[in-house]
Amino acid sequence: MKKVKRRSLLQLGALSGVTTGLTMSTTGLSMTPDPVHGAIDGGVKEYVRLGRTGFQVSDVSFGSFPLQHGDERVVLHAMDRGINYFDTAESYGEGVSEEVMGKALKGGRRKSVKLATKIFAGGSTSASSMMARLDACLKRLQTDYIDVFFNHAVNDIRRLQNPEWLEFTDKARSLGKVRYFGMSGHAGRLTDCIEYALDKDMFDVMLLAMNFGDDPAFYERFTRSTDLVANQQGLPKLLAKAKQQDVGIVAMKVLRGARLNDMRPYEREGSTYAQAACRWILNNPDVDNLIITMRNRDEVDEYLGASGSSAVSRVDMELLQQYARQTEASYCRNVCNDCEGSCPYDVPIPDILRMHMYATDYGDYSVARNEYARLEHNASACLSCDGSPCQDACTFNIPVADLCGPTHQLLS
Numbered sequence: 101m102k103k104v105k106r107r108s109l110l111q112l113g114a115l116s117g118v119t120t121g122l123t124m125s126t127t128g129l130s131m132t133p134d135p136v137h138g139a140i141d142g143g144v145k146e147y148v149r150l151g152r153t154g155f156q157v158s159d160v161s162f163g164s165f166p167l168q169h170g171d172e173r174v175v176l177h178a179m180d181r182g183i184n185y186f187d188t189a190e191s192y193g194e195g196v197s198e199e200v201m202g203k204a205l206k207g208g209r210r211k212s213v214k215l216a217t218k219i220f221a222g223g224s225t226s227a228s229s230m231m232a233r234l235d236a237c238l239k240r241l242q243t244d245y246i247d248v249f250f251n252h253a254v255n256d257i258r259r260l261q262n263p264e265w266l267e268f269t270d271k272a273r274s275l276g277k278v279r280y281f282g283m284s285g286h287a288g289r290l291t292d293c294i295e296y297a298l299d300k301d302m303f304d305v306m307l308l309a310m311n312f313g314d315d316p317a318f319y320e321r322f323t324r325s326t327d328l329v330a331n332q333q334g335l336p337k338l339l340a341k342a343k344q345q346d347v348g349i350v351a352m353k354v355l356r357g358a359r360l361n362d363m364r365p366y367e368r369e370g371s372t373y374a375q376a377a378c379r380w381i382l383n384n385p386d387v388d389n390l391i392i393t394m395r396n397r398d399e400v401d402e403y404l405g406a407s408g409s410s411a412v413s414r415v416d417m418e419l420l421q422q423y424a425r426q427t428e429a430s431y432c433r434n435v436c437n438d439c440e441g442s443c444p445y446d447v448p449i450p451d452i453l454r455m456h457m458y459a460t461d462y463g464d465y466s467v468a469r470n471e472y473a474r475l476e477h478n479a480s481a482c483l484s485c486d487g488s489p490c491q492d493a494c495t496f497n498i499p500v501a502d503l504c505g506p507t508h509q510l511l512s
Contacts, residue, residue, distance in 0.1 A: 166462070174394060178394060184213045185391070189250075210243050219250075234249065253286060255290065283303050310387075356427065363423055372419075373419045374392075376412070379416055432454060456468075
């Protein structure tokens with residue numbers, strides 16, 4: 101059943117017309133037949149409670165992945181539009197993102213926003229090392245405390261079992277350097293890590309990769325039944341469990357690759373693909389808010405067009421369907437991990453394809469190169485491989501062998 105082609109499901113939906121006018125009862129999403137949305141140039145229309153933190157944060161919030169020196173004006177524009185939750189990480193631009201954020205939000209502005217950042221803490225990282233890196237984050241951000249501090253990109257339960265993390269969090273909280281802690285995740289074994297963290301009540305906030313194309317409810321609109329090839333079927337139940345425990349849930353990767361220019365010919369005035377993708381997430385009752393990468397002021401304004409949305413429209417659904425049809429053959433569901441172990445050379449296929457996405461879809465070649473350079477194993481072995489080991493490794497029929505080698509050549 102894993103080999104059922106999702107492409108056929110999408111074609112079925114397009115031909116049969118079953119995608120419009122249906123109530124999305126599995127997630128609580130609602131539909132409206134008309135594209136009644138706020139103006140693109142409007143600001144934040146809704147603030148939501150971020151779980152047990154009690155923070156009131158903008159439903160559409162600021163992701164700073166590609167920030168470069170000089171982009172402080174983008175941060176300030178977002179703040180002027182009402183965004184009050186800003187997310188960054190020590191690894192974004194090797195600290196540049198934090199530096200830009202720090203310059204933009206220093207002084208009196210810092211008190212009016214909630215600031216989140218992240219470090220990658222492994223299974224053997226020491227508490228002293230974590231504290232030193234936290235201090236470095238504080239220095240770059242020009243602040244003496246972080247509102248939410250994340251263990252970044254968790255995809256291995258052993259990282260959560262490190263007792264040094266608990267020692268670090270206790271000390272950092274007692275010193276007033278961090279108010280709340282969280283984990284982020286967008287890679288394989290995500291659901292296993294979420295379940296472990298919830299069972300141990302480890303975090304106040306979770307930042308999780310999710311988008312309409314990874315949501316079983318999206319494909320139930322085509323099949324009228326559970327989507328047997330959805331790779332995050334366990335995620336909705338875990339989100340509900342997190343909600344019961346009052347753990348804040350922030351969504352990321354909501355644009356499913358962000359090939360925005362490909363969608364411009366299909367968009368209508370007052371409704372864009374990005375807004376449709378955001379509305380899908382914001383209509384999930386178990387999600388508090390989302391962060392989305394904002395590179396310029398126009399993107400800030402466009403994405404805020406989804407703020408305060410109460411429903412997913414017929415036009416939204418048409419845009420989401422179109423995007424899924426165009427990208428399904430190349431988009432790596434990096435939380436799937438079905439290809440793990442297929443490469444005899446230990447090439448981390450999901451990571452390679454994620455770097456490919458950063459470079460070709462996001463258009464951030466410098467970021468993609470930096471991230472690629474950090475990989476313990478790269479795709480150099482793919483240049484001399486005939487591609488047979490990974491030929492059938494992808495459940496979703498992505499031509500892995502045709503992408504990994506060229507990615508190495510592009511980013512090396």
